Amino acid sequence: MGVFRAVVLSALLATVSVGQDAISADGTNFTLAGDNVSYLFHVDTESGELISDHYGAPVDDFTPPAFVLPWGWHDNLANLRREFPDVGRSDPRLPAIHIEHPDGDTVTALLYKSHQLVQGKPELPGLPATYGNDSDVSTLQVHLYDNVSDVSAVLSYSIFPKYNAIARSFSVTNNGTGNISIERAASFSTDFPNVDLDMIEVQGDWSHEFNRVKRKIDYGETTFRSTEGFGSHLHNPFFALVSPSTTETSGEAWGFNLVWTGSFEATAERFSNGFVRVLFGLNSLHTSIQVKPGESFQSPEAVSVYSAEGVNGMSRSFHDLYRNHLSRGKQTHKTRPILLNSWEGLGFKFNQTSLVRLAGEAEKLGVELFVNDDGWFGVEYPRQNDTLGLGDWTPNPQYFPDGLGPYVAQVNNLTVLNSSQPMQFGIWVEPEMVDLNSTLYNEHPDWVLHAGKHARTLTRNQMVLNVGLPEVQDFIINTVSGILDSANIQYVKWDNNRAMHELSQPSDSYNYILGLYRVINNLTTRYPDVLWEGCASGGGRFDAGLLHYWPQHWTSDNTDASDRLTIQLGTSLVYPPSAMGCHISKAPNGFNQRNISIEFRGHVAMQCGSFGLELNPEELTEHEAAAIPSIMAEAKKVNPIVISGEFYRLALPDNSAWPATQFVSEDGSESVVFAFQQKYTVKPAAPAVKLQGLDPKARYSNDLDNGTYTGATYMNGGINIQWDRADYQSKLIWLKKQ
Ligand SMILES: *[C@@H]1O[C@H](CO)[C@@H](O)[C@H](O)[C@H]1NC(C)=O
Ligand SMILES: *[C@@H]1O[C@H](CO)[C@@H](O)[C@H](O)[C@H]1NC(C)=O
Ligand SMILES: *[C@@H]1O[C@H](CO)[C@@H](O)[C@H](O)[C@H]1NC(C)=O
Ligand SMILES: *[C@@H]1O[C@H](CO)[C@@H](O)[C@H](O)[C@H]1NC(C)=O
Ligand SMILES: *[C@@H]1O[C@H](CO)[C@@H](O)[C@H](O)[C@H]1NC(C)=O
Ligand SMILES: *[C@@H]1O[C@H](CO)[C@@H](O)[C@H](O)[C@H]1NC(C)=O
Ligand SMILES: *[C@@H]1O[C@H](CO)[C@@H](O)[C@H](O)[C@H]1NC(C)=O
Ligand SMILES: *[C@@H]1O[C@H](CO)[C@@H](O)[C@H](O)[C@H]1NC(C)=O
Ligand SMILES: *[C@@H]1O[C@H](CO)[C@@H](O)[C@H](O)[C@H]1NC(C)=O
Ligand SMILES: *[C@@H]1O[C@H](CO)[C@@H](O)[C@H](O)[C@H]1NC(C)=O
Ligand SMILES: *[C@@H]1O[C@H](CO)[C@@H](O)[C@H](O)[C@H]1NC(C)=O
Ligand SMILES: *[C@@H]1O[C@H](CO)[C@@H](O)[C@H](O)[C@H]1NC(C)=O
Numbered sequence: 001m002g003v004f005r006a007v008v009l010s011a012l013l014a015t016v017s018v019g020q021d022a023i024s025a026d027g028t029n030f031t032l033a034g035d036n037v038s039y040l041f042h043v044d045t046e047s048g049e050l051i052s053d054h055y056g057a058p059v060d061d062f063t064p065p066a067f068v069l070p071w072g073w074h075d076n077l078a079n080l081r082r083e084f085p086d087v088g089r090s091d092p093r094l095p096a097i098h099i100e101h102p103d104g105d106t107v108t109a110l111l112y113k114s115h116q117l118v119q120g121k122p123e124l125p126g127l128p129a130t131y132g133n134d135s136d137v138s139t140l141q142v143h144l145y146d147n148v149s150d151v152s153a154v155l156s157y158s159i160f161p162k163y164n165a166i167a168r169s170f171s172v173t174n175n176g177t178g179n180i181s182i183e184r185a186a187s188f189s190t191d192f193p194n195v196d197l198d199m200i201e202v203q204g205d206w207s208h209e210f211n212r213v214k215r216k217i218d219y220g221e222t223t224f225r226s227t228e229g230f231g232s233h234l235h236n237p238f239f240a241l242v243s244p245s246t247t248e249t250s251g252e253a254w255g256f257n258l259v260w261t262g263s264f265e266a267t268a269e270r271f272s273n274g275f276v277r278v279l280f281g282l283n284s285l286h287t288s289i290q291v292k293p294g295e296s297f298q299s300p301e302a303v304s305v306y307s308a309e310g311v312n313g314m315s316r317s318f319h320d321l322y323r324n325h326l327s328r329g330k331q332t333h334k335t336r337p338i339l340l341n342s343w344e345g346l347g348f349k350f351n352q353t354s355l356v357r358l359a360g361e362a363e364k365l366g367v368e369l370f371v372n373d374d375g376w377f378g379v380e381y382p383r384q385n386d387t388l389g390l391g392d393w394t395p396n397p398q399y400f401p402d403g404l405g406p407y408v409a410q411v412n413n414l415t416v417l418n419s420s421q422p423m424q425f426g427i428w429v430e431p432e433m434v435d436l437n438s439t440l441y442n443e444h445p446d447w448v449l450h451a452g453k454h455a456r457t458l459t460r461n462q463m464v465l466n467v468g469l470p471e472v473q474d475f476i477i478n479t480v481s482g483i484l485d486s487a488n489i490q491y492v493k494w495d496n497n498r499a500m501h502e503l504s505q506p507s508d509s510y511n512y513i514l515g516l517y518r519v520i521n522n523l524t525t526r527y528p529d530v531l532w533e534g535c536a537s538g539g540g541r542f543d544a545g546l547l548h549y550w551p552q553h554w555t556s557d558n559t560d561a562s563d564r565l566t567i568q569l570g571t572s573l574v575y576p577p578s579a580m581g582c583h584i585s586k587a588p589n590g591f592n593q594r595n596i597s598i599e600f601r602g603h604v605a606m607q608c609g610s611f612g613l614e615l616n617p618e619e620l621t622e623h624e625a626a627a628i629p630s631i632m633a634e635a636k637k638v639n640p641i642v643i644s645g646e647f648y649r650l651a652l653p654d655n656s657a658w659p660a661t662q663f664v665s666e667d668g669s670e671s672v673v674f675a676f677q678q679k680y681t682v683k684p685a686a687p688a689v690k691l692q693g694l695d696p697k698a699r700y701s702n703d704l705d706n707g708t709y710t711g712a713t714y715m716n717g718g719i720n721i722q723w724d725r726a727d728y729q730s731k732l733i734w735l736k737k738q
Helices: 002-012 310-325 342-346 352-365 404-412 439-443 470-486 508-526 544-549 561-571 598-605 622-644 711-717
Strands: 015-018 023-026 029-034 037-043 050-056 097-100 111-119 138-146 151-160 165-174 180-192 198-203 211-216 220-226 238-242 253-259 264-270 276-282 289-291 296-298 301-307 339-341 369-372 424-429 433-435 462-464 491-494 531-534 552-554 580-585 610-614 646-651 660-664 670-677 699-702 708-710 729-737
Touching (some): 023 111, 029 138, 029 151, 029 165, 050 180, 050 301, 165 180, 165 310, 180 301, 238 264, 238 276, 238 310, 253 264, 253 276, 253 310, 253 544, 301 310, 310 646, 339 352, 342 352, 342 369, 352 369, 352 404, 369 491, 404 424, 424 470, 433 439, 470 508, 508 544, 561 580, 561 598, 580 598, 598 622, 598 729, 622 660, 622 670, 699 711, 708 711
Parallel strands (some): 339 369, 339 610, 369 424, 424 491, 491 531, 552 580, 580 610
Antiparallel strands (some): 015 023, 023 029, 029 037, 037 050, 097 180, 111 138, 138 151, 151 165, 180 276, 180 289, 238 253, 253 301, 264 276, 433 462, 646 660, 660 670, 670 729, 699 708, 699 729
């Protein structure tokens, strides 16, 4: 107690603050203040426990906490709102940190020792994280110590005031003499008071990712997780807590997103006193991470955003934060080339001649980037279908007798329509995977994830390489750089088509993701001009961790435009439309036979940063071929505003037959509205499309009725669209500030 007291007393003498008062420490009462948010917690000076005080709209003072009668079984820590709950010592709720000590017990008492304020934000070694300079972000580090178990921890809080965003992570150091094991690690943990809350998250499966669902936070745990080794299609490492009255445009919303690509666990636990504990971190089934004496464990980062302007306000904060302070690299703020992917046109059946011919067809449509999908590799096991060849990344000599170089030169020799630019070339890889039928597996059967003598179960005939092994990491780095060095390749689609199954130990999946980050960090640093797109059978790995390195992700294998509206708007809850890959595919759609006009398909796809075609140009109908030039021109015209504008969900496809979205340019001079009629009805009439984000007093012209109205008129009166008597109609409307 003596040492601890002395530190607290000396800290009480000075009020320190950095970053335009974004963080202040009044003694050991800590305030993180954003433009529209306050986050307050303090150290209980008697015990050294960290106590949560407030997370929400701005407040000015610390006030006494809610009074809970200390009667019955639950006294002590059980009635406190805790910032970093540990195990044992009277708190029966789930912990943020659970450590198994060398002697086998799991009791931990991490108590306040000291703190420091840091300008800017230190990097997290080996992990993706938000970043910013001294004027963008400030950091508070709180040092904790368990003097019984000789474990120390550093809690890190960084606030980006402009975005009302707080990034948190922690490290644990083993200061003792035996190994410790981290059994549970929640990057974000805080206790809300007794308030009514609902949880919004996205659930789904392959081909229908990102369906928005909402449920009440009742007593006990409201929880979801991934145990697939990756975020998966089933859920995304994102959720929001909202007040029951919160809408898209009004009310309180707290968003949470884990900057992590692996298994995760999200929990909101309401205790008997009504307090709601939020925990977001690693999945405890895939943890058990050994930390040797003198070594540290660093948790991934979790980002939380507070909005008093509804769910859409929360989304816009995430979009802006992620475009400016998460996604690194020069492509993030650039418009993206219109691409055509070979998959729908040729599948596995191609050779150099037929590919160049397809690229030539693409050239006539105005395509700027030709992408060669799966099937281009394999010598001993030529990849003619998905039962063989994965892992053998040598171009199939029967298709490409002179390798990739001369083939790519032929594609580059094509010229983009109405320009003098050469057509770019991109390639598909899935370097984390291997087929049983491959030279790689014959040579390195020990490189795949496996558990002793347990069967190595297959999905899509393939196995997962253990990317936690340094030799596998080097293999992938050398293989992918070899491909990139062999030809003029400007885009890589990096796929990942199955979950992890047998692990030799739970932490294999954690070590895998650290290894993957090492690989991707290496390659994106070495090839900064390549445009990288993540893919995992669609949106199975659409997460903030990969978004740090790669600016875009394929959103779903389902390209049906109607389903895509739900999927894309669900994705936009947390990730910016600029990071989504969206393509026009053939009609009727291969998934559900829905027959949707090419205009509607185009308007759905061009709301994403990376727009393209996933079809065989030779199979276009006359009407489609005639419509393509204006769709391509519109897509090029909207791309800058999609990349850098603010995004508004005006009406959701789940609630309305007339979903609509809007982008407003960064400087506010232009706006573009996408409006849809999914289903024609005689009655009711289509509601007016009420816009957002305009200057109420300014006048804007529109190209629907060619009128000029004030921002207030568009926002409060709305635009009435005269829809045709047909399903799947769409409109793209431009507004220009006068
Ligand atoms: C650990 O610290 C607590 C309070 O901070 C003190 O009461 C206790 O004596 C210390 N224990 C050891 C083993 O130093
Ligand atoms: C958020 O803060 C900014 C800057 O202080 C202010 O202009 C704006 O009105 C605030 N918004 C809300 C919803 O409080
Ligand atoms: C610190 O916070 C505690 C708990 O809310 C409060 O009782 C105390 O007065 C605060 N101290 C200062 C210096 O604000
Ligand atoms: C910090 O970054 C912002 C952009 O996020 C930039 O406007 C500002 O000039 C930078 N400040 C410093 C001191 O580098
Ligand atoms: C624990 O170990 C770390 C790393 O060696 C060291 O920086 C820290 O000061 C130690 N903490 C204590 C309380 O001994
Ligand atoms: C600690 O763990 C390492 C592996 O991480 C192991 O080699 C070592 O034997 C362990 N030490 C003890 C004391 O268990
Ligand atoms: C390439 O494929 C086309 C179409 O399948 C075929 O007609 C042609 O003979 C093939 N060319 C070579 C060199 O294999
Ligand atoms: C896959 O391709 C191989 C090699 O051409 C062939 O032997 C095999 O029959 C094919 N398998 C399937 C399922 O099509
Ligand atoms: C290996 O390839 C052959 C030929 O395509 C296929 O029949 C067999 O199923 C493949 N084995 C596995 C495990 O995919
Ligand atoms: C590029 O096109 C020109 C003109 O059509 C042709 O002469 C040349 O051989 C082509 N080069 C390649 C690498 O295909
Ligand atoms: C990438 O990895 C290679 C091979 O391990 C190494 O030589 C190179 O320095 C690394 N580059 C970066 C930027 O990490
Ligand atoms: C709006 O103006 C454009 C361009 O002058 C014209 O083509 C279009 O027919 C006009 N629309 C209406 C509804 O007047």
